Amino acid sequence: MELSGIIDVDTLFELSNLTSFSVIGNNFEGPMPEFKKIVWLKALFLSNNRFSGEIDDDAFEGMRRLKKVHLAENEFFGYIPKSIAELPKLLELDLSGNIFQGLIPQFHQKNLNFNVFDLSNNQLEGMIPESLINQDPSSFAGNKYLCGKPLTKSCNATPNVTFEFPSPRPKPNRHTLIIVITVAVIVVASILAVLFIRGRRPIKSSKKLIKTTLHTNQSAYNTSGAQSIVILTNDLNKEENGELNFVREDRRNSFDLQGLLRASAEVLGSGSFGSTYKAMVLNNNSGKEEAMVVKRFRLMNNVGKHEFYEHMRRLGSLSHPNLLPLVAFHYRKQDKFLVYDFGENGSLATHLHGRNNGCMLRWPTRLKIIKGVARGLAYLYTQFPNQRLPHGHLKSSNVILDVEFEPRLTEYGLIPVMNKSHALKFMAAYKSPESSHRTNAATEKTDVWCLGILILEVLTGRFPANYLSHGGENNADLASWVNTVVREEWSGEVFDEGIMGIRNNNNGSEGEMLKLLRIGMCCCEWDLESRWDWREALEKIEEVKENNNEITRDYDDNNSNNSYSYVSDGDLYSKATSFTNDDFSFPLTGNS
Structure with a gap:
């Protein structure tokens, strides 16, 4: 089904009757999920995905009922975890097509009559443990440094080699020494010649x-x-x-x-x-x-x-x-x-939705990030005037923060080179209302919709759930939620807790936050005629201040003679007359 994203083991844990879990042939990536929490699991099938990383030695500890483990055709590396070899009821094990390395652990099951056992096509090495010598040789194929039964390749030494000083040998005579030196010179010269020739080839x-x-x-x-x-x-x-x-x-x-x-x-x-x-x-x-x-x-x-x-x-x-x-x-x-x-400070998404849940991002920093994002997006519009989606994938995980928390956009301008079918499923621009009914009708205002969603995400700290949907089925969950909360009264009720510390100081910043909230809603308008274009969005964002008494800069990306002025709370939203979606609409006025 081309599933991807995060496997939520904690939610699966609540399914007390779950005994088998299979996502074979999907697009899951990242490290091995903590399935050991589900101690009653009997079968685990993760083959043919894109899981990667090292599996902890205790990853299967306590899973005493587990009988089937299929992890084939992923990108796991490191040692085979010992906890797999200690599963008491293991009947099927398929680790083929990964990059597992090192020695094969000893398997301690009382009955080693596996129905499936496959460690082929990895990078395993050393002697095959005695407990596995009755397995089919094909189970170990594609590991060129393995040796011992059931393979025909014998081991010249045991895996644990001890080194001793050699006993003294008689000194070679002069004739033998000359021959040895001559051969050594020829070998070295040949190696250097081969390296020189290969170095000249592309x-x-x-x-x-x-x-x-x-x-x-x-x-x-x-x-x-x-x-x-x-x-x-x-x-x-x-x-x-x-x-x-x-x-x-x-x-x-x-x-x-x-x-x-x-x-x-x-x-x-x-x-x-x-x-x-x-x-x-x-x-x-x-x-x-x-x-x-x-x-x-x-x-x-x-x-x-x-x-x-x-x-x-x-x-x-x-x-x-x-x-x-x-x-x-x-x-x-x-x-x-x-x-x-x-970018030294990682992605904006990490700060908003990571462990700290955005609590370290105060209002001045969030405002600076939004202004920087808007300026970067406006620049892309000027550089790609004939391209409907100059960015195409604007979302918080593609906003990188430098050491000064200045935002840097990434994954921009890739729509022309992306596979269209994949772009329609996953790129942020195709989650917009105009693309929601499988029309894929992205317009020059679609990136502005993504900017609006980002503004709401930064202010509320809520992740846009609509970005998780694949293909045209879409609704503007975040914008609809904000709309529902504030349609009767514009208040700071929607703001993230990380912003609240500044807002409660009563320094005039709450009114500026509400301005930015309205701007975000105007950028998210479902009606394309009412939705702002990038020029108007940038202009209004630049007018937002940290507090009502701040002198703001009239920003012009291409003009060195920028001026400074006070910005009033005037009729900022006279152009946008209403916000609408499938269920409701309400008027927007300058003082609402």
């Missing part, structure tokens, strides 16, 4: 589907938590090269593809388009490590290679304080990798 990439994984050095991971991005490639293709294509001249050749792939990295998140990593890359020019964001896009085959290159260069030419700059990209037929600068 690096070629995979002809097959490329699987991006996190390849972990186990000892390093346990001490530092560092991970490395590795692209597994097979079957070199003459048509493609392994270059990192820089789109900004000032960053050209600051690092290369191999340097990026070797960099220590961590997963920042997974979404409907792919995964996002933070990579610490060594800058060849400065000699210092710098943080970069690597976004992997799986479904970006809407255009050919030449058109894709041209569009990426156009995105790379954009320059604005409120855009996260695109630095480079890597092209493959099945996967595209975009490299951006790093």
Whole structure:
């Protein structure tokens, strides 16, 4: 069913009769969910998804009824958790097609007559435990460093090797020594020649589907938590090269593809388009490590290679304080990798909906973020005047905050290169009212609708539930909720608790918050004729102040002679006469 998102184990825990859980063949990503909370589970099927990461050793601890565990064809790495090998009733185990490493643990079940047992196509190594020597050899295929029965490959040494000093040997005579030195020189010279020839050839990439994984050095991971991005490639293709294509001249050749792939990295998140990593890359020019964001896009085959290159260069030419700059990209037929600068404070969504639930974002900071977002969006409108959706995916998780909490938009301008069917299901612009009845009629005001939803999200702290729906079935849940609360009286009842601390100081900021709330509603108008365009939205947002007595700046992105003036609480909303949806409507007036 192409399901994705978060598997809420806590909700599943409430289903006391749940004994089998299967999401085989979907699009779930991220780490292994904590299924061990559901101790009565008998069968778990997660195969053919995009789960990744290391599975904790105790991930299956206490699941004494579990009989079937199918995790095949994901991107799990690290050691096979010992708690799997200790499941007392295990009858089926399929871990094939992952990147599990290290030794196979000892299986301690009393009866080892598995109905299904498959560890093939991983990176396991060492001697197969004696308890598994009666399994079919195909269960271990594709692990080239495994040895021992039932495989035909014998082990030259046990996994736990002890080293001893060798006993003294007689000194070689002069003739033998000359032969040894000559052979060594020839071998070294041959190796250098091969490396020189290979170094002059272009690096070629995979002809097959490329699987991006996190390849972990186990000892390093346990001490530092560092991970490395590795692209597994097979079957070199003459048509493609392994270059990192820089789109900004000032960053050209600051690092290369191999340097990026070797960099220590961590997963920042997974979404409907792919995964996002933070990579610490060594800058060849400065000699210092710098943080970069690597976004992997799986479904970006809407255009050919030449058109894709041209569009990426156009995105790379954009320059604005409120855009996260695109630095480079890597092209493959099945996967595209975009490299951006790093925002030190993470995404706006994390601050609004993370552990702190936005409580650290006070009103001045939220206002600064909204103004920056509006300026960045307005810039995109000027740079893509003929494109209906200059951003296309504006939402809180695509607003990155720098060290000063200045917002930077990301994933902008990608509509022309996205697969249309995937864009219709997942991109924020296609959750708008005009796209809600499978008409897909995005307009030049659709990005403004996304801006309005973002304003309401920032003020209320509520996540827009309509973004979770896939395909045209949509209703403006967040806007409707705000409408329901304030339609009788415009009050601060809807505001997030994190904003309330400032509002309760009675310093005149509540009126400014209400102004911004009305602006958000005008940007979310279901009626396109009444919905503001980007120019009017930017103008009104710039007029909002931290409090009623603040001197505000008349902002002009292209004018150095900006003026300052007092802004009154006049008839700010004379143009928008009403807010409507399927159920109700009410008038908007300047003093309502």
